[in-house]
Structure formats: structure tokens, C-alpha cells
Amino acid sequence: MARVTKDTLVAEAKRIGQEVAAQHAKDVDREGRFPVEAFDALKEAGLLSAWIPEEDGGAGATILEIGRATEELGKHCASTAMIFAMHQIQVACLVYHGTSDYMAGLRKRVADEQLLLASATTEIGIGGDVRRSTCAVEDHGDGTFVLVKNAPVISYAEAADIILVTARKSPDAAPSDQVLVLCEKADLTLEPTSTWDTMGFRGTCSPGFILTARSTTDHIIPHEYADISARTMLPVSHTLWAHSWLGIATSATSLARQFVRQAARRSGSTPPGALRLAELEVVLTSFQDRVHGAAQRYAELDPNDPAATAMGRAIYFNTLKVFASTTVVDVVARALLVVGIQGYRLDSPLTLDRHLRDAYGAQLMVNNDRILTNTAALASVYRGD
Template sequence: MGDRAEKLAAAYQAARTTLPVLEQHAATTDHSSEFPVKAVDELRAAGLMGLLVPVEHGGAGGDLGDLVAVAGLLATKCVSTALIWAMHCQQVDCVVRFGPERLCADLLPRIAAGDVYLASVTTEAGKGGYLFSSEAPVVSAGDMLAIDRQAPIVTGGKHADGFLITMRESPDADERRVTLCYADRDQLTVETTGTWDTLGMRGTASAGMRLRGQVPAHQVVGEPGGFRAVAAESMIPAGHLGWSAVWLGAARAVLSDVLTMMRAQGTDKVPDLTADRLARARIDVELVASYLAAVRDEVRAHRRAGTSLSAMPTQIHLNNLKVAASELTFRAVDGLMQVAGLTKGYRRDSPIPVERVFRDLRSAALNYSNDRITTATGTLSLLDRVVTLAPADLM
């Protein structure tokens, strides 16, 4: 425990030391719509790629609470870099919890050393980002698995060292029998099939890709055809907690920047409308922070107890977190742009990045569509008629 505590303390300090580099390159990354290579290299060198890797494999041994804390911190300087890192950690969590021993022994030390940045390949033409089905099948070839997979969006794929790829279990399997495979980059032929020229989150470089190659059968993560369990216990909770922390960190930083700007101008009293907008932005940020903490604690409690995250109330809470965080943080920054005005809020060359974060957070509701989530949550709610609240019922 002492070694783990020391490693985590060192990781938090390392995260703070990376912030000037993230801040230095954030505007250029956004303007050029290029992957933040220097920022990610800084995270590699700082040991942060292995935050969730167990100590016995060379990592810091962090949990999803540590993911939330560090993701929020990184997002104060560069939202694209923070999201890239959070999604990498999401993939790491899947390997840690569901990877076979042979794969973990080989892969996790390399992640901890900063040698492997993991990208997620879950999107597919025709189904978008829906996780629980896949069209392209894995084809068995002796002890090897043949992969031929196209994806319209792969965050940071051009720069990834490895990939977690969802595939149909076999050519004869139902599309809902999904298998998750790990592939090293050198096991694949990797082709970029599109461009990434977007309103926001430009540095994530999430262009389409085609991946072809063969991997050993021991690189299946979880049971063949059993990806639903990996998603429920790892990919979804890590994703929704990490994303929400990024969006919260970005919105909180903009609120701080606007307040600091106003005080620097000698503003002690503001018009009622401005005060109202500041208050509402603060309320939105506080609400997201509180609900994120509640769901984080619920997930950690389940993991400590060894109980499943697939229970209906927990799934609803995770869904609600993603929707609430994406909508409320964007609403907060939208209001803060009104406060900052044309010259300090809307201009791209403003000394505070309100405009950039506004564009970045507009993507939050689209990053696994809120419409898809609320439709699912409405159906799930019929199965929880007592309305179990997060983290526990208060009445």
C-alpha cells in the first residue's frame, strides 16, 4: 500500500508539471487540427500513461477516482489532450480488468513505461458509436485471428501504438456477439481513410481508419463474444467518468479565467444580468462536480465490494452523468461567453480561451450521442420504479 501511495502522489505531482506544456501547445493544436504530439509525449515521459496500471506491472496502481482527478486537471489547459489521455486510460482499464494473464504481462509494463498509447476502435459505418453490435467479423486462422476493420472515427489513431478493436465474434455469429481484441500497431496494416476538420476537439485527430492484420488468440480481452460485460464493468464507467471529468475541468477553468479577468479590471460590482449569468455558470459547474463525485464513489464502492456495475440503478447513474455533464458544462461556458463578450469571449485571439473551450464542449453531447443514451435510460427507468438515487437513496 505504501508503494502504491507513493507512486500515486508522484503521479499527481507529475501531472501538475505537465500543465505548462499542455497550455503552451493548446492553441496551436486547435488551430492546426493536429494531434498534440508534444503534449502527449510529456504525459508519456511523466509516467501518466500508466496511472491505472497495477504497481506489480510498473504502473501507479490508480483507480477511476484518480482518473477523474487527473483528467480534470489536464483539461484546465488543453481539452483535446485531456480527452486523448482519458480515453487511453479507459482502454487501459479494460485490459487491467479483463485482459488474459499473458497479454497483461506483456502489454501493461510497456504502457507503464510510456511506450504504448492505446486507441479505441468501436465505431462502425451504419451503427456509429453504438457499442453492443459489430458487423466486421473476426476470422480464426489456426491460433491467429484475422482482422479487417474499418472505423469512421478513431481518436488519435494515426499516433496510437496499440488498439482495442470491437469485432463480431465470427462470420456466422449474431452481430450482438461482440469480441474485443487487442492489436499492436506492428501487427496491423494501418490506413487513414478520412480527415478530421471539425468545429472543436480538433487536436483529437479522430479521422477514420482501416485496420488489417492478424493477432494471436490470447489477445482477446474478455470472453469471445462477451464484450457486453467488458463494456458494462469497464469501458462505459471509465469512459463516462473520464469524459465528464474533462468537460468539468474545462468549464471550471473558463469560469476561473472569466472571474480573474473581471477582478483584474477592478470589477467589484457587476450589473444584475452579469451576476445572474455568473451564478448560473457556477451552479452548473457545482452540479456536475457533485454528481460526478457521487457516481465516482458509487463505482468505486462496487469495485471494492466486488459487485457488478451492471445493476440497473448504476447503469442509469452512469448514463445520467454523461448527459448532465455534457449539457451543463457547455451551458456554463455558453453563459460565460455572454459575460466575456465579443472582445474577450468570442474572439479566437482572446487572452482567455472561452471560444476554444466553447467549441470543444459543443462536441460533448455528440460524443456517443445523448439522444441514444436518454432513449436507453428511459427504458431502463421502467425497471427501477423506486427511483434509486446516486450514490444512495436519500429518503
């Protein structure tokens, strides 16, 4: 099958969402398993390398198309959408910060082999602050290193081909003096330390592991992680996660519309629930515009421009995450009130079971309280003129 282009990838993601992800979403959720069918289809279509430049074999897409593709997948399987988003976040780091020869070669391999990228940023003992590490790159002085990380969660670690791992630059570096290391499956051992049996996002398969990587120092991205985080990782994460949650919200709203339409046809008049649906549309449209606006704002600035580290930009993308993760719960709750008992039933075609469980996870993955605390500090010096 032909690989997607920048112009066809959103339509292709929509097709895969409808024809593949939707078909397996219930089983992925029930079994808490990796959505292998959806990812086989995404790989076949070349969607895993959509953000890689065309000269390296990718589709040369921007965050605008990647965001829309994530949203399309989120309408059918939230786990598929979140994994797709997390993969693309790592691809963005490789595209904008992977300046070594090894990394240029890796971009081509991601395109040729449709490699799946994951990340291990959180660590036991740092209190959830991904901008600090305990583990460190231990350089052997001969061009090789070892890195051992006790990670409380690594999403889809066992399905991934490469895991991007944060660590202190060296054993005597400060906790905040971090680098990002590309660890290939062949260079990794993963020792499971917990299970992933959660309410939602069950298909992301995110248990804890003790990760050990033995590799060569050209696998370490030659930029400060603080810089990669501010310029790319944080704004892209929040933007793409928000698109996947918008997909959940859009799907829930669509079920509410179906319910009201059916009720209107039966009774021949506008049912009482239509008013709640109208209120829901008010919330959904502002949600759509905020999320799509964020992708636009990200796309307008080269991540390597000095202004990409501005505190005002950090506030903008922090508040995006808080807004999107709470609004998805609001939208699903409103949709449930419209649909009523048919939405509450597990055996109904209008069930909102997965929507509700998935939506609540959004506030917890990088806890909103942590993001708001960081934002409050930034707001104390930001004037916003």
C-alpha cells in the same frame, strides 16, 4: 525524471497542463494535430501507466486520481484531456479484464514503454450502436486470425501503439456477440477513408480508417465484450469524459472570474456581471459534485462484482454523460455572457473560442439521443427503491 506515484500524479498532471499542454493548445487546435508535446511529458512522468498496478510497474492509482488528472489537463487543452481519458479507459479494460499471460505481459510493457492505447468501437453500417459489430474475428485455426473493420472514426489511431477493436466473436456469431481484440501497431494496417476537420476536439485526430489486423488469438480478451462494456468500458468512459469536460467548464469559469475581478477593481464596486457569475458558480459546483461523485461511486464497487452489471448502475452512468455533456455547454455559454465581447474575440486573453467549440462536441460523441433512448428502456423496468 522520477515516475509519478498515486499520491503525486494529480499534481504532476496539473504541472504538465499548465507548463506544456497550455503552451501548445492553440497550435494543436489550429493545426488539428496530435498534442505530441503534452504526451511526451505525460510519458516521461509515467502517467500513461498510472492505473496499472504497482506490481506490474504502474502507479496503482484509482479512477479518483485518474479523473482528477484528466480534469487538470482539460483546463488547458481539451484534446489532450480527451486522449488521456480514452487511453485510460483502455488501460482499465486491460487491468480488470486482461486475464491471459499475453495481457499480463502487456501491462508491464505499458508501464515500461509508456505505450499509448486507442480504441475502434464504432463501425460503418451499425448505425452508431457500439454494442453491435458487423466485422468478425476470422480464426484461421492455427492460433492466428484476421480482422477487417471499416471504422468511421478512430481517435489518435496514428499516434497509438495499440488499438482495442470490437468485433463479432466469429463470422457466424450474432451482431451483439462481441469480443475486444488488442491490436498492436506491428500487426495493423490503417487505410484512411476520411479526414478530421471538426469544430472542436481537433487534436484528437479522429478520421475514419479501414483497419486490418493479423495477429494471434491470445490477443483476444477472453471475456464477452457485453460484460466488459457494462462493468468497465461504459462507466469509466462516461466518468473520465465528464472529468475532461469539467476541466473545460472550470477553465471557462476561471476566465469569467478574472473578468469580473478586473471590472470590480476598475470601478471599485461589484459590476453587473457579478450576478451572472454567481449563477454560474451555482451550476459549476453541482457539476463538480456530480462528476467527482461518479468517480467515487465507480471506485466503491469491484468491476467484477455481479452488481457491476445492475441496470440501476447503467442508468447512473448514462445520465452522468448526458448531464456533463450538456452542462459544459451551459457553463461556457454563461461564462461568455459574463466576459462579453472580450470572450467573443479571438485575439483576447479572455477568449472562449476553444471552450465553446470543444464543449459542443461532448453531446455528439456517442450521441445523447442514443444514450437517452437506452436509458428510457432501462427506466421502464427499474424501480429505484
